[in-house]
Amino acid sequence: xxxxxxxxxxxxxxxxxxxxxxxxxxxxxxxxxxxxxxxxxxxxxxxxxxxxxxxxxxxxxxxxxxxxxxxxxxxxxxxxxxxxx
Amino acid sequence: xxxxxxxxxxxxxxxxxxxxxxxxxxxxxxxxxxxxxxxxxxxxxxxxxxxxxxxxxxxxxxxxxxxxxxxxxxxxxxxxxxxxxxxxxxxxxxxxxxxxxxxxxxxxxxxxxxxxxxxxxxxxxxxxxxxxxxxxxxxxxxxxxxxxxxxxxxxxxxxxxxxxxxxxxxxxxxxxxxxxxxxxxxxxxxxxxxxxxxxxxxxxxxxxxxxxxxxxxxxxxxxxxxxxxxxxxxxxxxxxxxxxxxxxxxxxxxxxxxxxxxxxxxxxxxxxxxxxxxxxxxxxxxxxxxxxxxxxxxxxxxxxxxxxxxxxxxxxxxxxxxxxxxxxxxxxxxxxxxxxxxxxxxxxxxx
Numbered sequence: 001x002x003x004x005x006x007x008x009x010x011x012x013x014x015x016x017x018x019x020x021x022x023x024x025x026x027x028x029x030x031x032x033x034x035x036x037x038x039x040x041x042x043x044x045x046x047x048x049x050x051x052x053x054x055x056x057x058x059x060x061x062x063x064x065x066x067x068x069x070x071x072x073x074x075x076x077x078x079x080x081x082x083x084x085x
Numbered sequence: 086x087x088x089x090x091x092x093x094x095x096x097x098x099x100x101x102x103x104x105x106x107x108x109x110x111x112x113x114x115x116x117x118x119x120x121x122x123x124x125x126x127x128x129x130x131x132x133x134x135x136x137x138x139x140x141x142x143x144x145x146x147x148x149x150x151x152x153x154x155x156x157x158x159x160x161x162x163x164x165x166x167x168x169x170x171x172x173x174x175x176x177x178x179x180x181x182x183x184x185x186x187x188x189x190x191x192x193x194x195x196x197x198x199x200x201x202x203x204x205x206x207x208x209x210x211x212x213x214x215x216x217x218x219x220x221x222x223x224x225x226x227x228x229x230x231x232x233x234x235x236x237x238x239x240x241x242x243x244x245x246x247x248x249x250x251x252x253x254x255x256x257x258x259x260x261x262x263x264x265x266x267x268x269x270x271x272x273x274x275x276x277x278x279x280x281x282x283x284x285x286x287x288x289x290x291x292x293x294x295x296x297x298x299x300x301x302x303x304x305x306x307x308x309x310x311x312x313x314x315x316x317x318x319x320x321x322x323x324x325x326x327x328x329x330x331x332x333x334x335x336x337x338x339x340x341x342x343x344x345x346x347x348x349x350x351x352x353x354x355x356x357x358x359x360x361x362x363x364x365x366x367x368x369x370x371x372x373x374x375x376x377x378x379x380x381x382x383x384x385x386x387x388x389x390x391x392x393x394x395x396x397x398x399x400x401x402x403x404x405x406x407x408x409x410x411x412x413x414x415x416x417x418x419x420x421x422x423x424x425x426x427x428x429x430x431x432x433x434x435x436x
Contacts, residue, residue: 046094050101054109 026080033076040069095173096395102171103403106164109135110410113436119417120427124149127418136160153418154210157411164407165215168400179290179397181217182279183404185243188216189268192244195226195235196261217243232256247271270323273298277325289396292389296355298326300382302333303349303358304375309337310345311371327352357381372432379409379435409435 009017048062111119111134119127131153132140139156147155165184172180191212198208205227212227214220229235236252239245251264273294280291302322309318318337319330328336332352339345350362358381365374386405390398413434420430 042092042094043097046098047101050098051105054102054105 022083026083029076029080029083030073031076033073037069037073040072041066044069093395096176099171099173099176100395100399103168103399107399107403107406110406111414116413116417116434116436119414120431122421124153124418124421127414127421128153131156131414139163150418150422151210154415157414158211158213161407161411162214162220165213165404168404172400175284175286176397176400178284179279179286180400180404182276183401185216185275186272187213188218188242188244189265189272191216191218191223192226192235192239192248193261193265193268195223196232196255198227199229199232199235200256200259244268266321269301273323273325286396289389289393289398293386293398293401295326296382296385296389298323299328299353299355300378302326302328304378306333306337306349307371307374307378327354355381355385357384376432376435383409383435 044066048066051062052059115130119130122130128140128149136156139159140152143152143155143159165187169177169180169184191214194211195208208227209224212220212223214223218226226235226238229238232252236245236248239248247267248264251267255261255264276294277291280287280294305321305323309315309321314321315338319334322328322330322333324330336345336348336352339348346362346365350359353359353362358378361377361381365377369377383402383405386398386402390396390402392398413436416433417430420433
């Protein structure tokens with residue numbers, strides 16, 4: 001089946017298609033992990049703001065806790081960079 | 086409404102704030118230290134905690150026990166109002182309904198104070214304007230000359246119909262107990278209908294109301310049995326909880342204490358309450374039993390707030406714990422004022 005579909009495609013076209021798929025994969029890796037990070041940070045961030053409103057001393061600590069889900073998007077970024085380069 | 090437009094975020098925010106506030110409540114060790122202090126030392130101690138602003142504000146006009154009493158009432162009212170302000174959507178509605186309990190307490194305090202000839206200033210000290218009636222309105226009620234004028238001023242408020250219906254009897258009998266009972270029955274009936282009206286989070290609110298009704302009925306059973314007030318006891322029961330009026334009347338008339346405890350246990354499911362009833366000895370006084378019941382209720386509320394971390398439970402748990410902190414501080418201050426022995430004061434504390 002695959003072979004039949006590829007009939008008529010030049011090697012340049014196949015290469016271009018592969019590059020496009022890579023770019024799409026890289027985009028999805030960053031985009032989806034970005035959304036996941038946002039969802040995770042939503043609850044942590046609101047709890048952090050609540051805790052800081054009551055006790056300003058915890059600001060540094062809650063800031064650290066809020067950015068922990070950033071690792072998810074960083075992993076996504078690493079994967080996308082590996083795909084592209 | 087906030088809960089539909091912003092998802093769980095406002096719930097997380099407000100419940101976290103409640104948890105932080107709860108962690109700032111006075112711990113058991115500090116109560117034990119407070120028991121060994123004099124009134125000025127207690128004032129200084131609470132000035133270093135969450136009560137600083139109120140103590141500083143009132144220190145120029147009041148002193149001693151009056152200063153503590155007023156500062157505690159002001160702080161409690163301020164706290165309750167601030168929670169109403171920060172609560173999102175439906176939680177605000179539930180919190181507001183729950184705080185109407187204070188309207189009943191405030192109005193009855195004013196009626197009782199007036200009929201006993203207390204000075205307006207003294208009545209004002211123990212009012213907590215946390216419900217529908219604000220400080221200005223309560224001040225107006227306190228300034229009225231007689232109970233009839235107070236009743237007139239209450240026209241249009243949610244408590245008016247019940248008070249008006251029983252007012253004449255209360256004045257002739259010089260007792261507001263029946264009105265109080267009817268007001269609480271109406272209050273809980275309103276809470277139940279609100280919790281069951283299909284709002285999001287109503288199920289959790291209902292869990293709390295049923296717990297509160299059951300604990301109140303159990304407390305009333307112990308009280309009625311201790312005072313041997315067995316006639317028409319069913320009218321004192323708050324409907325809606327585990328007990329029916331028939332159960333309530335059957336339980337109260339049981340002569341033997343052990344039979345009563347066993348029959349009570351057969352109606353209940355709450356584990357911590359069953360453990361308490363198992364350990365209940367006949368040597369315990371009514372006051373000690375009541376304090377134990379309050380502790381069980383608070384522990385149960387705490388576990389409910391852990392089961393439903395972003396619901397009405399964390400808010401209600403904090404409100405109740407804050408209320409008992411105020412009660413404890415007031416008990417210590419009043420006890421010290423009349424030179425009660427430390428052990429006796431300790432028996433009144435919920436810690």
